[in-house]
Amino acid sequence: MSRTHIDRAMSSYKKSRIRDIAVRRFLFVVSLTLAGVVLLFLLVGMNSSSELLKETKENSGEINSFNISGLIKSIKLPKHNHLSKMLENRNQLPPRNLDLYPILAKDRIVIVLYVHNRPQYFKLVVDSLSRVSGINETLLVVSHDGYFEEMNKIVEGIKFCQVKQVFAPYSPHIFPDSFPGVSHNDCRDKDSPIEKKCEGSSDQYGNHRSPKIVSLKHHWWWMMNTVWDGLKETTGYSGDILFIEEDHFIFPNAYHNLKILTKLKPTKCPDCYAANLAPSDVKSRGENWDGLIAERMGNVGYAFNRTVWRKIHRKAREFCLFDDYNWDITMWVTVYPSFGGPVYSMRGPRASAVHFGKCGLHQGQGETSACVDNGAVNIKIEEIDKVVNVKPEWGVHVMRDQDGYKAGFRGWGGWGDRRDHQLCLDFAKMYHVRSKTI
Numbered sequence: 001m002s003r004t005h006i007d008r009a010m011s012s013y014k015k016s017r018i019r020d021i022a023v024r025r026f027l028f029v030v031s032l033t034l035a036g037v038v039l040l041f042l043l044v045g046m047n048s049s050s051e052l053l054k055e056t057k058e059n060s061g062e063i064n065s066f067n068i069s070g071l072i073k074s075i076k077l078p079k080h081n082h083l084s085k086m087l088e089n090r091n092q093l094p095p096r097n098l099d100l101y102p103i104l105a106k107d108r109i110v111i112v113l114y115v116h117n118r119p120q121y122f123k124l125v126v127d128s129l130s131r132v133s134g135i136n137e138t139l140l141v142v143s144h145d146g147y148f149e150e151m152n153k154i155v156e157g158i159k160f161c162q163v164k165q166v167f168a169p170y171s172p173h174i175f176p177d178s179f180p181g182v183s184h185n186d187c188r189d190k191d192s193p194i195e196k197k198c199e200g201s202s203d204q205y206g207n208h209r210s211p212k213i214v215s216l217k218h219h220w221w222w223m224m225n226t227v228w229d230g231l232k233e234t235t236g237y238s239g240d241i242l243f244i245e246e247d248h249f250i251f252p253n254a255y256h257n258l259k260i261l262t263k264l265k266p267t268k269c270p271d272c273y274a275a276n277l278a279p280s281d282v283k284s285r286g287e288n289w290d291g292l293i294a295e296r297m298g299n300v301g302y303a304f305n306r307t308v309w310r311k312i313h314r315k316a317r318e319f320c321l322f323d324d325y326n327w328d329i330t331m332w333v334t335v336y337p338s339f340g341g342p343v344y345s346m347r348g349p350r351a352s353a354v355h356f357g358k359c360g361l362h363q364g365q366g367e368t369s370a371c372v373d374n375g376a377v378n379i380k381i382e383e384i385d386k387v388v389n390v391k392p393e394w395g396v397h398v399m400r401d402q403d404g405y406k407a408g409f410r411g412w413g414g415w416g417d418r419r420d421h422q423l424c425l426d427f428a429k430m431y432h433v434r435s436k437t438i
């Protein structure tokens with residue numbers, strides 16, 4: 001063998017050794033990384049499942065929380081009919097107007113508008129929203145109780161921001177002849193289940209359920225669970241969500257005001273869980289002071305974040321078992337007092353939203369007793385309502401000991417049927433169990 005040959009052989013041997021070492025080192029690094037990743041997955045998995053267990057444990061006292069199969073069996077959502085299945089599928093559709101507004105702002109506040117069937121009001125609300133400055137940077141979710149073409153048409157006309165529709169698939173309005181709607185064997189009014197051999201448990205005043213009335217509390221709870229825990233669009237979203245209703249007129253400055261309020265809230269008012277667009281006294285348009293106000297939570301335009309939602313969600317039993325068909329009274333009497341300290345909401349001194357509906361909860365619900373007003377509203381918007389009118393340098397005035405529903409009130413009834421209690425509890429669990437099993 002010539003010298004050059006040996007050299008070449010040596011060098012190729014060396015090279016291949018070096019390559020060998022490199023390959024081994026590479027493999028070592030790869031397997032180390034893999035082991036790390038596996039470990040991480042295990043840890044995360046353990047973490048999330050223990051969080052789930054904690055959550056379900058906190059939510060369901062009587063269910064053995066370590067028995068996941070028992071938990072799954074404990075959820076008996078009503079059997080889908082054709083329409084409810086269709087709606088469930090429709091809820092998976094992406095938002096509209098993605099072409100017009102492809103990118104949402106990082107610091108957006110998502111808006112959820114929950115509606116039933118008052119198109120003449122809904123039109124006005126949508127019209128007011130179209131003039132809200134900044135709304136084009138966020139997502140609007142419209143949550144429907146029931147399926148009504150006229151309501152859909154209004155949503156289809158929205159062009160001023162991304163908009164997503166969701167429909168409560170288990171609304172009594174979707175089930176014409178079975179629970180959660182009315183079934184033929186249901187007790188009515190003050191029937192005795194034993195004498196009449198009918199189904200149902202009455203409320204504390206002896207009255208049986210009325211599907212049209214319970215639908216409101218069901219819808220609110222289903223919507224809350226869905227927008228926080230059940231939508232792709234809000235998974236990982238850590239901002240606040242603003243909630244408004246089909247008869248809340250929104251002023252042009254509402255969105256920018258709210259952004260300031262939510263930013264200031266944790267430092268200015270540690271006992272404030274939410275921000276509000278309007279005073280809790282729905283007849284008031286504000287005090288016009290030079291200061292912010294902390295007061296009891298109002299139900300016109302309220303916004304809070306996921307941390308607060310988790311606290312509410314943990315009180316599912318309090319919410320679902322309290323015999324009052326009003327979601328807001330239920331919150332004031334059971335959920336907020338259970339937080340173990342004062343619960344305030346922060347707002348500006350001048351309303352950025354007003355409740356205008358004259359048709360209340362009990363009118364406009366039935367086909368026979370539709371509450372008709374022509375939807376004409378006389379809401380004067382002044383220049384000051386078109387621009388930001390809350391100031392970060394303002395102090396906070398706390399309204400203590402306000403009148404209103406509080407812990408101890410026994411409830412107005414209308415929510416005594418055990419099937420409603422169960423459905424409500426199941427709404428609180430549905431996304432948690434599913435995400436674990438599928």
Ligand SMILES: *[C@@H]1O[C@H](CO)[C@@H](O)[C@H](O)[C@H]1NC(C)=O
Pocket residue numbers: 064067069070071073
């Ligand atoms: C889990 O719960 C189900 C239904 O409640 C029950 O039938 C089953 O025996 C339970 N399993 C265990 C291991 O406790």
Ligand SMILES: *[C@@H]1O[C@H](CO)[C@@H](O)[C@H](O)[C@H]1NC(C)=O
Pocket residue numbers: 101134136137
């Ligand atoms: C939103 O509207 C404002 C004012 O009309 C405009 O300047 C801005 O470009 C719009 N943003 C988007 C994302 O459409």
Ligand SMILES: *[C@@H]1O[C@H](CO)[C@@H](O)[C@H](O)[C@H]1NC(C)=O
Pocket residue numbers: 238265266272273274305306307308
């Ligand atoms: C959520 O809101 C609460 C109450 O205002 C606040 O203390 C907390 O910091 C907020 N969390 C996030 C992540 O913004």
